[in-house]
Amino acid sequence: MRTSDIAFAKALRRLTVLVFLAASSLATTACSFGGSGGGSGTTSAPMAAYCSPARTFSSSVNVSGKAYYQYRYMGNGDVSDSQWSLDVAGTAIGGHNYQLAINGQSHAWNCSNTCSATEAITGLIGVINGASSSATATNSGGKLIVKPKVGSDSLTVDGFSSKVSATTVASPRVNPHPNPNPIRYAEIRVTDGGGNIVQCGETGADGSFSFPVPANSGNLTVNVLSRSSNSQNTAYIMNNPTANEPYKVSTTVGSGSSTTNLLIVAPATGTLEGGAFNILDQIYKAQAYLRTETANCSSAGGTFHNGCTPFTTAPTVYVYWTKGVSPGVYVGQAGGISFYLNTKRELYILGGLNGDFENEDMDHFDNSVIVHEYAHFLEDQFGKPNSPGGSHDGNSIIDPRLAWGEGWANFFQAAALDNQFYRDTYGHVDCTGTPKPNQTFCYGTAFNVDLTIKTSGGGGRDIPQTTGEGNFREFSISRILWSAIKGSFKFSEIWSVFHSSSGSMKNTADPFKSISRFHSIQKNLAGSDTWSTIRTDEKQIAEFTDYARPFNSSCGSTNQTMTIIRSSTDDGDFATANHLQNNDFYVYNHPGGTLNLNLTWSHGSNRADLDLYIYQEGYSFGRSGLAGKSDATTIATSGSESISGNLPAGTYMINVYAYTGLVYPTGTRYYSAGSSYPTTYNLTLNGQPVCPL
Numbered sequence: 120m121r122t123s124d125i126a127f128a129k130a131l132r133r134l135t136v137l138v139f140l141a142a143s144s145l146a147t148t149a150c151s152f153g154g155s156g157g158g159s160g161t162t163s164a165p166m167a168a169y170c171s172p173a174r175t176f177s178s179s180v181n182v183s184g185k186a187y188y189q190y191r192y193m194g195n196g197d198v199s200d201s202q203w204s205l206d207v208a209g210t211a212i213g214g215h216n217y218q219l220a221i222n223g224q225s226h227a228w229n230c231s232n233t234c235s236a237t238e239a240i241t242g243l244i245g246v247i248n249g250a251s252s253s254a255t256a257t258n259s260g261g262k263l264i265v266k267p268k269v270g271s272d273s274l275t276v277d278g279f280s281s282k283v284s285a286t287t288v289a290s291p292r293v294n295p296h297p298n299p300n301p302i303r304y305a306e307i308r309v310t311d312g313g314g315n316i317v318q319c320g321e322t323g324a325d326g327s328f329s330f331p332v333p334a335n336s337g338n339l340t341v342n343v344l345s346r347s348s349n350s351q352n353t354a355y356i357m358n359n360p361t362a363n364e365p366y367k368v369s370t371t372v373g374s375g376s377s378t379t380n381l382l383i384v385a386p387a388t389g390t391l392e393g394g395a396f397n398i399l400d401q402i403y404k405a406q407a408y409l410r411t412e413t414a415n416c417s418s419a420g421g422t423f424h425n426g427c428t429p430f431t432t433a434p435t436v437y438v439y440w441t442k443g444v445s446p447g448v449y450v451g452q453a454g455g456i457s458f459y460l461n462t463k464r465e466l467y468i469l470g471g472l473n474g475d476f477e478n479e480d481m482d483h484f485d486n487s488v489i490v491h492e493y494a495h496f497l498e499d500q501f502g503k504p505n506s507p508g509g510s511h512d513g514n515s516i517i518d519p520r521l522a523w524g525e526g527w528a529n530f531f532q533a534a535a536l537d538n539q540f541y542r543d544t545y546g547h548v549d550c551t552g553t554p555k556p557n558q559t560f561c562y563g564t565a566f567n568v569d570l571t572i573k574t575s576g577g578g579g580r581d582i583p584q585t586t587g588e589g590n591f592r593e594f595s596i597s598r599i600l601w602s603a604i605k606g607s608f609k610f611s612e613i614w615s616v617f618h619s620s621s622g623s624m625k626n627t628a629d630p631f632k633s634i635s636r637f638h639s640i641q642k643n644l645a646g647s648d649t650w651s652t653i654r655t656d657e658k659q660i661a662e663f664t665d666y667a668r669p670f671n672s673s674c675g676s677t678n679q680t681m682t683i684i685r686s687s688t689d690d691g692d693f694a695t696a697n698h699l700q701n702n703d704f705y706v707y708n709h710p711g712g713t714l715n716l717n718l719t720w721s722h723g724s725n726r727a728d729l730d731l732y733i734y735q736e737g738y739s740f741g742r743s744g745l746a747g748k749s750d751a752t753t754i755a756t757s758g759s760e761s762i763s764g765n766l767p768a769g770t771y772m773i774n775v776y777a778y779t780g781l782v783y784p785t786g787t788r789y790y791s792a793g794s795s796y797p798t799t800y801n802l803t804l805n806g807q808p809v810c811p812l
Contacts, residue, residue, distance in 0.1 A: 166355065166363045166437075169348045170308040170319035172330070179331035182309070182372055184381025186326045186343045187271050187299035188396035191387055191484040194544035195562050198387045199297035201274035203265040206293075207236045207243075217243055219279035221254045221265060236261065270382040273298040299384065301326025302396050303403055304351040306344040306365075312337055321349060336374045342367045343383050345395040352403040353435045356395040360439050360449060360465070366395035387484070388549075391442045391476065394483030398438055398468055401489040401536075405497070406433060408535040409614075416611035424611060425644075426619035436464050436496050440483055443471040455480045457488055459495040461504070466492050478552030478561045480545040487542045490532035498527060501618045503625045505632050507739040510694040513568065513580045516591040518698055518740050519633035519666045526596025526634065533570055533601055534610060541568040541597070568594065570601040573656070589634075589659035590666065591699045596634050599650075599657045608648045616641045630736035630770055631667040631706065634659060664811070665699055667706045667772070674810040677801040679703065683727065683777045685790040691780015693741025701777040705802075705811065707733075711768030713805065718749075718775060720800035721757040726789045727798050728753050731760040732774040746771060754782050754789060775800060 189199045207217070217239050218227035228242035240263045247256040247265070254274060257264045267274045279293060302322050309318035309332055317339060320330040332339055345356035345366040358364050368385045372378045387393035409430035416427040439446060445455040446467030457469040468489060472479040482488040498504045506524030511517045529541050546552070546562030554561050572579035581594035589595035604610045616637055618625050622644070629636055638654065638661035641647055654661065663669070684700040696702060720729045730750035738744025749760035777798070779790045790796060802809050 163361050164363050166357075167365075169346065170306055170316060170344075172307075172320045174318050174331075176331055176333045178334045180334045180374055181329060181331055181377040181379075182339075182341060182381060183329035183377075183379050184327070184383065186302040186305070186322050186328065186368070186383040186385075188302050188385040188400070189271060189299045189387035189393040190297075190397045191547055192297050194485045194542060195481075195547040195564075197294075197296040197548060199299045200271055200387075201267045201298045202296040203274065203276045204259075204294040204296075205263040205265065205276070205279055207239050207261075207263055217280070219243075220277040221247065221252055222273075222275055223277075224250070224252060225278075226250060226252070269380075271299040271384045272382070299393075300397075300400060302343055302383075302385065303400060304347045304349055305396070305399065306346045306348070308342050308344065310340045310342065321347075324351075332372075332374055334374055338371050339374055340369050340371050341381065341383065342369045343385075345392070345399050347399060347403065348435060350432060352399070352406055353433050354399055354402040354438060355435060356399045356438045356440060358439070358441055359444075360437075363437075366392045368392050368396075391483075394442060394470065394481075395440060397484055397486075398440060398489055401486050402436065402438070402493055405490050405493050405531075405535045406430075409497075412610040413614045416614060424615055426621050426623070427611060427615040428618055428620055430501075430614070430618075433497065434464060434500055436466055436493065438466045438468060440468040441470045442481075442483075443474040443476040445469055445472050457482045457492055459492050459499070461495070461499050464496065464500075466496055468492070475552070478546045478550045480543075480565065481547075482543070485543050486536055487532045487538075487540070490535050491528045491541070494528035494531035495524070497531070498524065498617075501625060502527075502623075503632075505630055505737060507737060507744075509739055509742075511593060513566075513594055515581075515688070515695070516588060516697045516699045517593065519590050519635065520631060522591055522593045522596055523633045523637065525593040526600070529568075529593065529597035530570070530600040533597070534604060539570045539601065539605075541570065542566070570594070570598050571605075573598060583658035585699075586658050587660045587665045588699055589654075589657040595657045595659065599634075599653050599659060602653050602656070603648075603650065606653070608650075612641070612648060615644070629667075631704075631772060633666060635661065635663050635666060639663075663706075666704045668704065669706050669812040670773075670804070670809045671812040672804065672807055672809050674808045677803070677808040677810045679775075679800050679802070679810065681729075681775065681777060681798050681800065683779065683790065683796040683798055685779045685792050685794070687792045689779050689792070691778060696741070696776070696779075698740075701779060703775040705773040705775075705809075707771045707773050707804070709766055709769060709771055712765055714747075714762070714764060714766050715803075715805050716747075716762045716773065717759065717803045718761070718800060719757070719759045720798055722796065722798045723756065725796055726754050726756055727758075727796065728755075728778040728789075729758065729760065729798065729800060730776045730778055731762055732776060733762055733766075734772040734774060736770055736772075738772060740774075750776075750778075752778075752782070773802075775802070 191198055216227045216229050226246050228246045240258045243263055244256040247254060253268055254265050255268050265276055303324055305322045307320035307328055308316050311317050318330055318332050320328055322328050347354055355365060368383050370383050385392040385396045413429045416424050416429050447454060447456045455469050455472045457467060459466045469480060469482040470476060471481045504524055506520045509518055509521050511521055511525060533539055543565040545565050548562055550561040552561040568580055575582045581592035583589040583592055583595050600613060616623055622640060624632060624637060641650060642661045681703060689695045718731045733747040735744045735746050746766055747762040747764060749762050781788050
């Protein structure tokens with residue numbers, strides 16, 4: 120979730136948890152919530168049926184052209200309107216040309232005497248606008264502005280030079296706005312004056328379209344919709360979960376003769392339909408990446424691919440986005456958030472806040488955020504996740520189920536976009552609002568995490584310090600997956616572990632999946648690559664010694680040692696708990712019936728307080744899913760906790776938890792930051808000693 124005072128957390132699966140960071144300026148996005156779908160109880164209108172191509176007519180004319188969408192470069196930069204802004208040198212000597220090439224066509228203006236920059240710009244404007252050129256030129260603020268003559272056609276400017284002395288050619292700053300992107304594989308519907316559909320179609324890989332319409336049927340409206348339902352993309356981008364209406368960009372044509380070179384552009388300003396089509400295109404990129412990287416994965420490259428299921432297409436995902444609106448309004452959450460509703464196939468993208476889509480945080484052009492959220496959808500549909508959500512700041516030891524889910528999503532967006540950064544922005548370069556606290560401008564970068572940096576001093580995040588710690592850190596998981604595909608390993612191996620027909624994350628009966636499970640599957644696949652080096656590098660392990668360790672009920676001794684360590688940010692809350700050092704987690708398969716669990720502990724000369732919890736499958740640490748607890752305040756050198764009762768048959772997580780917070784009513788704290796406190800404890804289950812398997 121994202122609010123103005125929340126710092127980084129890139130995915131929460133519960134609506135009840137906010138992520139607060141004291142030592143980070145990174146913004147937050149929420150994603151992958153569990154819970155019911157959008158609308159908050161409202162009645163939703165049915166989605167209009169997809170307009171399947173195509174119809175034929177006895178008498179017809181043809182309509183052809185291209186559809187583009189504008190976006191903002193790097194999320195909040197210049198609009199991709201193909202415009203170029205060129206600095207022209209101040210005073211140039213006479214007898215020398217100013218020259219440039221526009222889309223390969225040369226243009227030059229000769230300065231016959233000493234010329235000012237204004238005179239040079241005026242001369243170039245006359246040459247460019249007077250020629251049979253694909254561009255027009257204007258003067259704006261003392262700069263030569265070159266724009267495409269036709270809408271958002273692509274534009275390149277090369278070889279610009281201006282003479283500033285007898286021997287020196289100036290190297291002016293050339294600041295191009297990017298070219299717009301094609302609207303690919305999107306639905307087209309053509310309607311007559313009465314709103315009746317007369318033709319259906321889809322755009323191609325380059326945004327082009329061509330189809331017949333009935334001749335002499337009056338003016339027709341060509342609508343390009345923000346939906347795809349084909350072999351290339353399966354996503355609907357819609358306004359809200361009540362109306363369920365896709366966005367569209369339209370133009371009107373006559374039907375008396377054929378129409379060619381029609382240009383339809385979704386803008387990145389004003390009505391902002393470019394935001395919807397950018398979301399649609401990022402999902403296409405994600406699907407295209409999966410198709411390319413998993414093609415023939417059941418046979419290519421080695422026996423570790425056995426059972427791999429190549430990706431072809433995904434179930435349709437329903438994405439809701441409205442400019443100026445945070446989708447938190449649909450789930451009762453204040454502040455700006457983007458998220459995915461687990462099991463619902465509903466993805467919500469932040470469009471701004473309280474009507475402001477200029478200065479606030481928006482995600483419609485933040486491609487990393489869009490594909491990160493879509494990665495949660497992919498895991499939901501293909502990987503059978505069980506992350507509970509919860510607080511995470513990208514630099515903490517957290518629930519390894521959550522670390523795996525977020526680490527996967529951080530990694531996948533980088534892989535699909537072929538960019539090692541995980542980036543989020545706020546505002547945009549044209550905003551005019553008041554800068555936020557501690558910010559210089561009304562726009563900026565909330566975070567830009569480099570998945571290749573493995574040292575905290577170099578800007579890396581979630582750098583593990585001890586063996587096994589990487590299993591509890593989301594960016595450590597992102598980095599190891601990124602290192603794998605950028606090294607000698609293939610993404611198809613990751614997909615094999617993720618989504619094979621057998622022995623994969625998808626079909627392993629484990630209600631507490633983490634990167635440990637991933638490594639365990641990968642390590643034991645016949646003929647698999649050896650990940651030992653990159654596992655060691657990230658201090659990750661393929662075992663379950665630190666989380667979800669099974670019980671052994673035949674123990675001579677149950678003495679276990681927990682070395683409690685309090686970090687400087689540990690305030691004793693579950694949200695800041697060190698899941699590796701200050702918690703032990705044991706899986707227990709209960710046959711049903713009576714359960715008596717007893718914990719006794721001793722801390723020698725130091726005081727401590729160990730607590731005991733039993734969680735159901737799908738639990739949220741410290742918040743939900745409790746089947747039993749014993750957490751009396753016992754600040755002493757020794758103590759005990761007990762849980763007794765009847766539980767239905769099932770798999771449970773038993774948690775021994777070290778409380779590190781303030782002691783009430785004295786307000787004192789018995790753990791110093793950075794110090795270690797070895798504590799010995801014993802567990803008995805129904806009167807029998809138990810120990811880790």
